[in-house]
Amino acid sequence: MALLEVSGLTTHFHTRNGVVRAVDGVSFSVDRGETLGIVGESGSGKSVTCYSLLRLIPEPPGRIESGTAMFDGQDLLQMTQAQLRQVRGKRISMIFQDPMTSLNPYLRISTQLVEALQVHSDIDDKAALAKAIAALEEVGIPEASRRVRSYPHEFSGGMRQRVMIAMALITDPDLLIADEPTTALDVTVQAQILEIIRQRQEKLGTAVILVTHDLGVVAGTCDKVNVMYAGRIMESGTAEQVFYEARHPYTRALQKTIPSLQKKGQKLFTIPGLPPDLAKPITGCAFYPRCPYPKVAGPVGDVPVLRDLGNGHCHAECHFCDSTAPIESVLPEDLAEDAVVGDAAPAEGGAA
Amino acid sequence: MSAAIGDPATDFLVLQDVRTHFDLGRDFLTRQSKGVVKAVDGVSLTVRKGEVLGLVGESGCGKSTLSRTIMQLIRPTSGQIWLEGEELSAISDQDIRETRKNFQMIFQDPYASLNPRMTVMDTLAEAIRTRHPGLNAEEMRGRVSDLLRTVGLNPVQMKRYPHEFSGGQRQRIAIARALAPEPKLIIADEPVSALDVSIQSQILNLLKRLVREMGLTMIFISHDLSVVRYVADRIAVMYLGHIIELGSAEAVVDKPLHIYTKALMSAIPLPDPRAEKARTRIILPGDLPSPLNPPSGCVFWPRSPVEHDERLKTVPPGFAEVYPDHWAADCPFCVEKPA
């Protein structure tokens, strides 16, 4: 049985401007020791999905409408607050994007690490401190026994993110959720951090959910990938399936926009338009208005369902466009370029 | 060293040994100096007319300070800057304001770079007026619509406010504002890093088109070599206030000389699982040293995988033309010389 089995997760935000369907019927599973990547652009619901699992959604305006998230036999979405506290930080840990704000600036690193330990286990101060120092050494912080006494501002961004990883892993959790852990960091530091997460995961057998907007990060670190758009999973499968045998138009288009895959001097492939406003109900395929493939049906119809190709590779089976046509042939050279960008529409649905 | 820079009289923009230091002042009680941040520490550079120069480096390398020094938003501590033969660094603080419209900047965060209380029309009109003060309302409307069309926005939206546009659209407005005063040089400071992947490519295409059609000269700053490779003609790699490599985009990306450039290249995650598994990464140890107390000698020695000798730990290396028009720091430990 999988460590985490999410099915039909639906999280909505009830705002003044209407109901924002941030996550709309998302299902996936994570096995022990496995890394699942969730990729998507801002507003795709990738972060809200993870926050929903630990019930960290601000309620109101947010509300988990339906779905189950079976974690080791227990439904995270039905737990009492007391049960949740036993899970959070102990069996499921989280790392956030901004290492500058996720550590308390007024407390020493040692205090914060020891606290993380003592909340969940009966361990005396001395043993806890020793464990904290060991944890810092394991994430590659030099002179850990001296620097454990420092305050967060005495560390650089990369070092702070290492401290966050040490803190998240100090309780030896079964699952680590990393929400854009390297987005705020430089590329060379990003490489260090991803390497550390990989090493620790190998050693401890922790399952990891890595949320990111960067397809490159996913390719190098993840076993399985979910591609999200407009609150739904568009495609999922192993990294190789999603990168080399992409079925869904959005996955394909997204891969084609990455500059490092383009020849110099060639115009970059562009997905025209903007992501949909999630406060308005979406009928049919959410990607329809931006889809570069030839349309074979009108914009209305049933929401495409995820279909399993038999080997774990799923994609939202779209019956609106002909995705067998080659993508190049359907996008005129300058379709996106000189197009007057559509109506002014706020990009954010108002959701957190 | 001097060969790296062109002739101030004929070249478009020339920087010679520019240093921008920030004195942190003295401690209030002990009167001890808190130190000097050497954000830009001896940069010599030529920007050719009509080219896009990519400036690459990690946060804290001094690329933002360098760009603001070129724009005269920060005056250099020492060194000279010439624009079309005129020495900007010699202009007095009082008169410098007049020259600023020659440089325009496109900023990273499209949410912070537009005044939320001004309509698109007001924002652009204010910028146009710096060059054409006497336009009447109708002429101004005409120019604003032309600008908006140029950046791919619908001119009927000119009376709208920034918050009514998406991030990508705001970045287009910011680009239009940068074009409005008809500047000689545009500095784009990480113009796409705050945008979503699918929007990034729209903005990159737009910038490329503007460069091609209008013959803009641009300095394109980014931490992402893959983006820079795509837009820039030449690339300068910056580390700790110094330029450590300079050459054509192809040369720097495909045949990097400096070990730091190689590490930067290898750190970029490739969206290709098999290639990712196959490649060996150069993972640099440690963090960027503090510009408050930079290493003497070759700036890269504390993080270099190759041990430096004592001389290069103390004496700064020069800048040498390793291949024609491809320059790198003259440090035998960081740069492999051709046989």
Add this chain to the structure above:
Amino acid sequence: MADLASKLPLSPAPITPEQLEQGSSLWSDAWARLRKNKLALGSLFMFILIGLFCVVGPWLSPYDSQAQNLFAGAEGPSADHWFGTDTLGRDLMVRVMEGGRISLLVGLVATSVSLLIGVVYGATAGYIGGKVDAGMMRFVDLLYALPFTIFVILLMVAFGRSLWLMFVAIGCVEWLTMARIVRAGVIDLKKQEFVEAAVSLGLSNRRIILRHLIPNVLGPVIVIATLTVPAVMLLEAFLSFLGLGVQPPNASWGVLINEGQQNMEIFAWLLIFPAFFFALTLFCLNFLGDGLRDALDPKSAGD
């Protein structure tokens, strides 16, 4: 590139003003939010009513606020005198109206004075920064340290008592807080890229402060201003109570309440009517201030 304009594509057709879509500014968005807040809107309406009552009322009333009628002294509310009369037989309703004029005038004028000085001073200090900022803010600290009452007494002694001097005295105290708030806001804004963009256009400091900085700090300033008006009215009441403010036979709500409380055991209405109007105004302004804060900064409002 100097003739960049010539390289722009020629417009297919000139845009006429009628074609333009009107945007909605942050101000109009805030107004739309305020309109949904019944309590704040009701308070605004009530405040306007009180203002009209005080300003227009005395002209419609048959009584003169200073005409004494010792034979009709201290009568309770009646058909002739709706609010009753005071111990000197003056019509209380007219006195409440005229007192309200003074109180509201003090509140509004002193707040405006403090707004003007505070915003300009704070924005300048915050924008220029460095030693100028340090010097300007130390001066503010100095004034803060001065005990208010002694300061007013000194002013009164030096220049004699007058209503205008009271505006000055109160304004002098209230602008300090305003200046600090504006300065803090400007320092935050100064780091924003749109200000840097304005600098790189070569705009003058004056223009940057007026066009780019002040409009963006005005939100919190307006909220503080609505909350300053009642504070100023209380100060005026306090000064009048000490005998440093408005003096009989002129009246302000503070003076009337003071008179009323001296006789409250016998002639309760003398206290009740002015106190009611005073309290009502304070409530209105406070609710309005809260409503404005939620409307101008929707993130802080519990949605």
